[in-house]
Amino acid sequence: xxxxxxxxxxxxMGMTNKKSLKCEQHMGHRAMYWYKQKAKKPPELMFVYSxxxxxxxxxxxxxxxxxxxxxxxxxxxxHALQPEDSALYLCASSQVSGIYGYTFGxxxxxxxx
Amino acid sequence: xxxxxxxxxxDSYEGQEVNITCSHxxxxxxxxxxxxxxxxxxGPRFIIQGYxxxxxxxxxxxxxxxxxxxxxxxxxxxxxxxxAVYYCLVGDPRASKIIFGxxxxxxxxP
Numbered sequence: 605x606x607x608x609x610x611x612x613x614x615x616x617m618g619m620t621n622k623k624s625l626k627c628e629q630h631m632g633h634r635a636m637y638w639y640k641q642k643a644k645k646p647p648e649l650m651f652v653y654s655x656x657x658x659x660x661x662x663x664x665x666x667x668x669x670x671x672x673x674x675x676x677x678x679x680x681x682x683h684a685l686q687p688e689d690s691a692l693y694l695c696a697s698s699q700v701s702g703i704y705g706y707t708f709g710x711x712x713x714x715x716x717x
Numbered sequence: 718x719x720x721x722x723x724x725x726x727x728d729s730y731e732g733q734e735v736n737i738t739c740s741h742x743x744x745x746x747x748x749x750x751x752x753x754x755x756x757x758x759x760g761p762r763f764i765i766q767g768y769x770x771x772x773x774x775x776x777x778x779x780x781x782x783x784x785x786x787x788x789x790x791x792x793x794x795x796x797x798x799x800x801a802v803y804y805c806l807v808g809d810p811r812a813s814k815i816i817f818g819x820x821x822x823x824x825x826x827p
């Protein structure tokens with residue numbers, strides 16, 4: 605299995621809702637990442653997990669809460685989002701060395717209404 | 718992290734070879750050069766990575782001169798399906814923090 609699977613593919617949520625994005629990989633990668641991508645912009649790094657521990661938080665607002673329950677799963681919990689948080693949320697994984705590049709999922713298209 | 722400069726957009730035709738150049742004047746000793754391809758509404762896809770000289774795989778070649786201050790991604794005999802955004806990234810892979818530059822929007826015409 606050489607894929608990163610993200611669910612759901614699309615999500616519409618209200619500003620008072622709580623929802624979660626899920627990411628799964630079975631490549632034995634011990635580094636996992638969340639990126640946010642707005643239309644016609646490059647992906648922006650949000651969080652990095654290494655060996656299931658949060659190693660980098662790029663000053664992301666607390667309404668985004670990451671979680672890494674085990675080496676194959678990565679979640680992003682969402683609460684009280686704003687319309688400007690609407691974007692494509694991408695999950696990626698890699699070997700901790702990063703030498704062979706990152707494998708990205710297809711993303712979750714999030715719309716906040 | 719080394720800053721990269723790429724052309725905003727490029728156009729070419731099917732069957733042509735396309736070369737996309739990336740400038741990275743302040744590349745550090747431990748930095749690698751990595752290229753990703755992204756189609757609309759999909760995640761970026763790893764294309765190729767190199768440290769120096771030339772690297773080739775089944776889809777592309779990466780040329781890196783001796784001073785490593787620039788690099789060129791070469792796509793042989795492009796097709797319409799190569800229309801995408803191509804990102805050049807420079808950094809130490811072990812830093813666990815890859816930052817995407819602005820990318821090059823490549824359009825292939827029949």
